[in-house]
Structure formats: C-alpha cells, structure tokens
Amino acid sequence: VKGDMPPISVEASFNDDSFKEFMSLSMDMHKNLAMFRIFELDDSYLLLAKCHHMIFDAISGNVFKHDLQLLLDGATLDVDDSFLRTSAFQRQIKGTDKFKEATEFFDSMFSDIDEAKDLVGDNQAEGFSLSTSDLKFDHDAFKSFLAEAGIGENLLFIDVFAYALSRFIDGDKVLFSLIDNGRDRFNDYDSIGLYANVV
Numbered sequence: 001v002k003g004d005m006p007p008i009s010v011e012a013s014f015n016d017d018s019f020k021e022f023m024s025l026s027m028d029m030h031k032n033l034a035m036f037r038i039f040e041l042d043d044s045y046l047l048l049a050k051c052h053h054m055i056f057d058a059i060s061g062n063v064f065k066h067d068l069q070l071l072l073d074g075a076t077l078d079v080d081d082s083f084l085r086t087s088a089f090q091r092q093i094k095g096t097d098k099f100k101e102a103t104e105f106f107d108s109m110f111s112d113i114d115e116a117k118d119l120v121g122d123n124q125a126e127g128f129s130l131s132t133s134d135l136k137f138d139h140d141a142f143k144s145f146l147a148e149a150g151i152g153e154n155l156l157f158i159d160v161f162a163y164a165l166s167r168f169i170d171g172d173k174v175l176f177s178l179i180d181n182g183r184d185r186f187n188d189y190d191s192i193g194l195y196a197n198v199v
Helices: 016-024 058-072 082-093 097-110 139-149 153-168
Strands: 008-011 034-040 045-051
Touching: 016 045, 045 058, 139 153
Parallel strands: 008 034
Antiparallel strands: 034 045
16 A cells, blocks of 8 residues: 555543544545554553554554564564565465365355255244353363364354354354454464455
C-alpha cells in the first residue's frame, strides 16, 4: 500500500473523552491505514494505535508489542520480507497440478451446500425450555489432555462446535466457515499484516 506516514499526535492528558475521540476518527485509506496517539501520563506514556484490518490481524498485535519493546530497549529490527516470499511461493504453485487438485477438492466440498437441513424444532409443546449446568473446569487437566492428544485448543473447540451443530440439524454433515490464520510459511508468525483466510 503506497501512502503517507501514519499520523502520530501527542497529548498531555488522557480521559474517556480523548479515548472516544481518537477511536471515532476515520481513516483516509488513500493516505494511510494506521494512526497513533501518545498520551503523557504522570509517570509513564500511553500509546493508542488504530490499524485497518487490511494491514493488521489479531496475531499482528502481539508482534507489534514485541517489536516495539525491542525498539524501546535499544535493539534493531530486521527487514521483514516474509510477505514477499509468501507471494512468490503462491505465484509459483498457482499453475501446478497440485494447486488444481486442491481447488477441485474444495469446490466439491461446497457443491452440495443446498443439502443442509433446517435446525430441528423444539420438542417442548409449550415452547422452548432452558436448563443450565454448573461445570467445573480443570485448566491443568485440559492442557494435559491436549498435550496427550497432540492437538491445540482451537482444533478441539472446532470439533466440539461441529459435533454440537450436527446434533441440532439431526445429521452427520455440517457446513460452517473457519478462519485460518494463514501464517504457515516463512516464519510469518513474526510478521505484521493480514494473513487470515476464511475456508
């Protein structure tokens, strides 16, 4: 994206109104896709950053904080060219047979979307019913289970959601969108940008 340097302003005090005013500012997407404001507090500084999703995803937040701390500690950052290598890789594989096979595979998965059933109606004659359960959650046991199974939290909750949804439609076939973080090549976890893909 070609544009101007992001606007950075400094203010002497911080309150709810100054926060709301900054967050309500609109971006001129022809000039920049980020803006920053620094507030001088009594014994510290507060940095507010607002970045457009086109250049910044959820993982970018942690990368930004990490890199900013390195700079504040006097370190230097290497030039990040992983997005260039990712782009070059995508161009390289686009015309291959493997890419065509993958495209056909996903096309076939979505070709029968019209077979999805409606949600099963409530079986209560008087309308819907609601029950609650107080479940105890052992975080250590949960982490231990994940490690033993060799899966991450995200995969487990996706599976639980898919199973629960299949019970609602009374079938074993469900379709829902899934966001993939897209950071699977060239150490993209250390990069700031929008890598997310929706499958």
